Amino acid sequence: MIGSYNLLSTLQQVFGFAAFRPGQQEAIETLLEKKRLLCILPTGHGKSLLYQLPAYLLGGITICISPLLALMRDQIQKLENSFGIPAASINSDQSEEENELSRQKAVSGHLRVLFVAPEQLDHVDRFAFLLQLPITLIVIDEAHCISTWGHDFRPSYRQILSFVKAAHPDVRLLALTATANARVEEDIKKQLSFDAQSVCVLRESMDRPNIHLSQIKVESTQEKLAICEELVRKFQGCGLIYCATRENSELVADYLKAQKLNVTAYHAGFSPEEKRKLQQEFLEDKYRALAATNALGMGIDKGTLRFIIHFNIPGSITAYYQEVGRAGRDGKESQGILLYDSEDLKIQHHFIEAALPSEADFEKVLAAVRAATEPPNLSAIKQATGLHPTKVTVIVADLAEQQFLVKKSQGGSQVYYSTPKVGYPDLSRYAMQLDVKTNELQAILDYATQSGSCRMAVLRQALGDKEVANCHHCDVCKKELSSSPASPQKIEQAASWLNDRPVPISAMKMQKVAAGISLLDGRLRTALFIRFMKGRQTDDALEQELASILKSTLKAFIQLNPVKAIVLVPSRTWMARDAVGELISDTLQLPLFKDLLLWHEVPASRQGELLNNDQRHYNVYRKMRVNSEEEPPRGTILLVDDYIGSGSTMKEAARALRATKNRIGEIIPFTLASVKWHLGKRGYV
Template identity: 35%
Template sequence: MSELRRLAKEVFGWSRLREEQLRAMELVMAGHDVLAVLPTGAGKSAIYQVPALLHSGLTVVVSPLVALQRDQIEAIEASDAPKAVALNSAQRAAEHRGSWEALRAGTAKYLFLAPEQLAKPDVVRRLAELDVSLFVIDEAHCVSAWGHDFRPDYRRLAPVVDLLGRPRVIALTATAAPPVRRDIVERIGLRHHRAVIGGFDRPNLHLAVRRHDDDHRKRADVLAEVKRLAPACGLLYVATRKESEEYARQLAEAGVRIASYHAGMSAADRDRVQREFMDGELDVVAATSAFGMGIDKPDVRFVVHASITDSVDSYYQQIGRAGRDGEPATIVLFYRPGDAGVQKFLTTHPPRADAVEEVTDALGEHPEPIGLAQLKGEVDLPPATSTRVVNLLEESGAVHTTESGHITTEDSGLTAEQAATRATEFAGARQRAARSRLLMMSGYAETTGCRRQYLLGYFGEQLDEPCGNCDTCDAGTARHRSPDDCEFPRHSHVRHRDWGHGVVMSVEEDRLTVLFDEEGYRTLSLAAVREQDLLQSEGSTGS
């Protein structure tokens, strides 16, 4: 521990390390794979940057965005740490060659790259020739279909770890509810792992929900709220690209320094908006969920959501961009029950089973990899549907896309029928997970209890006393919890007669929230549970 502290101070200039950082570092040095779930701003990068100095080999860091990679490399360059390089699609040929030369020469200690790079056999082969001692997966929640930002490329990391000689693995994320943590461990294949879970509470954020039944009135109130809060620095999150542009235009006409941000913009325009926001040239960004990963601006004073999000996970991550300096910040969700239907359509609309079967039958007729354009020409489906089916097949592991972009079932070892079955089952599981998350988000918007208690309960934390810093506490509707009086205490195992095994996540006076293995989160009335004998206790999991 003293050596870790010394290196942190002398090399990186960190005079103090948090308890969770030190604990995770010690576990890495003791030979364990580590899952660290720590809030943004808690210094997750230190968990690998410092131990890397005590290992002779290379530290590979999987990071999903080029901007995130750039930020991490700049931070390392500003310290006395060894050289850091990147391999990504934004590099010129000379930069790419320079990175490989530094890696082969042993002058680079840290390598940053996106998971898509590790889908290239040549990249993995060349890395396997080096001495990789630490393999770090940033934003590790992307591996989980239970999470809010699932990315199929993260699913391919487990075999890569084996091909690199099974270096020690560190999985890092700021947002991972219990099912996501379980998925990370299983999908990445962590061995002899230890988990370090930080607290999720952000007591400086004032939480509030404004309920509306009329969409026009809701939009007017969103505009009024942002105008009231500006010119303080803030974020306005919206559901669609069109809303991003409309809100930005109307607020700009009202004198707010604002810009829109969404995935339909060019990369150059997105970079410009992000840079202007970080530099203080913009006060507000009206954004879809495409904005935010890697944004670390300490003085964001408010986050307003014009509509409900698809999950508590993504909501928590987005509001977590406020008040990182520890000062008070305002969090407001504008909620109209009908908005949940839009999110349900956006997140739980898988391809039809017959469309999946048609694509897998076509693939089964080709023993060699086939291009997507050719495949689309051989099926009687709209092109967009064919693309969605192929994406689903790839996400489920039923097919594999080669480096040249061709599709094959060769690596999966599945017949066409088996591939269709796997993809359909995977789609069903994702649909249940998405509906479960959306139900929990609606529950947050509709609760009359303490909103902070609700949020923390979702992540498996218990806050017995109302927080005193949310709208329900202000209104006096939040009440003290008496979890010890319940026959189904938090973290206990239960079995539902229809939904099977689950774990109690939180307990309120009249209800409890259970995370079921197959059905996801469900909030149950205690009165109904008792009257209908819905749950059977199976013991406790511990804390």
């Protein structure tokens, strides 16, 4: 046994803390003595120390399995720079070179802590590599993800149990979560007791007395934008604005930037380098707020966050507790504000539908694998089935677990073979998950719409606290239910900005395509957008309103982007293509290349007829070429198309241009409209 004296001495000398927080010492002693522990602690309670200190004492390697990629970066920096404990990570946010360096450090004995994203366990080679390390402790962070009853159950987490079972029986096991009610707790205990070894459970109160909770009912996107501006100006310090989609995170950040507030977006679409840079800059107080999706998750270990604003209602009450719990980890007063618009429920219903496959979906995947001429990888299965990418990932993981598929490593890529197993897969867990997700969404909806119970008490009860008291400072307790703090003038200002705002087109680094713009945002469904999309196959010119917007927008855009030529993407359906090209050429006084790009092989389908972006990519890939009778321009090109969805056609046009020997400069995409395709079915959102 490692005594209390040793623990306290290590805490003070290595970690620089004078004393343990309540429950920390008991948890560490239990883990070291009993070997298996489930800890259910509130956000900001110091869960990281529960594995950092044992990792220092135990030697060998501690494997921490976590979905929070941003938190990995923060924890590694803290372990190495503050505590002198060598740490590294293996995850998809890093290059293969970075992951290989982490593997080399682990093999050579130069690591104490290795953070691993759960998806890494899906790959047979990586699974085998981790097992041969001298593991002394396995940590399951966000352990509710292994429970079918958990609000955030993930297919990749099934591999964790396989990994734990395959490890040496003496390896200690620590499961950590802030969001496990009694049913989830019991399920986690049951799963971790697979070999009759008992699992100890330590649970602390979920109360966060310094967070002041409130809800504001809103009726439009422009009202939410105006409220965000007012709140960011009102609150002191830094904060987070959680958004349900990448597009919304960029929308919020762009609007607040336009109002001279130092806010930027953060989501999974950014490169690993960009995410690392943004995270570090935010920790250094260079931004008032990040407008972030849950790609940020719990990944900012910044104890001084003074406010958390939810631009969209989250998918569950437990997710809300986790996210709002990032505020005030230093114990000082902080604010948690939920902007509630009933329209946002559509987003969450879409997420639920996208993640839960049907029996027919399973049959499609099995049929695709069996019909393939060679064992397919995940991308090939997505292309063959046309299913939503999330569904394919879920189904493949389940079919492998139920032994209808077997995965093998082939030339560095993971491929799938069908097995002789007969019968039908067991899909009962999906009915259970639908029930869990529907109830969780209803719980956060009840939280948002009720005005009779203390908000913190509602959250605590949902998280499993049996005895709760009123917080006395939420909007319900104070009987100060919030109305919109934004004036009608501010809301109108936001509405005008939405109508006039060009939609950013993200840079496409692999194809060396710079960031560009689109004039009309399909998500807003303006009358002008609807008329353009309906008339694009029949109208031979732009209507005057859209032509005026095009001219004024491009004149401003060209001041910052020194374009030298205009190139049109070939189209089989856009009637006004040539006329629009000439309008742009006349407006900017630049040469126009109408026929520089050609289809040397006509795509089999129109992009809008396809079901997912893998199909759209393969539909156009390597089917475009440069006209050999024309000399491509040098310098920066404005690449013009009618609308953009997946970006596959733009990427193919850029590939064809880059394939020439000419020294083409930057390629900047420009479209009249921007849409977001449905995934798993035809059409746009």
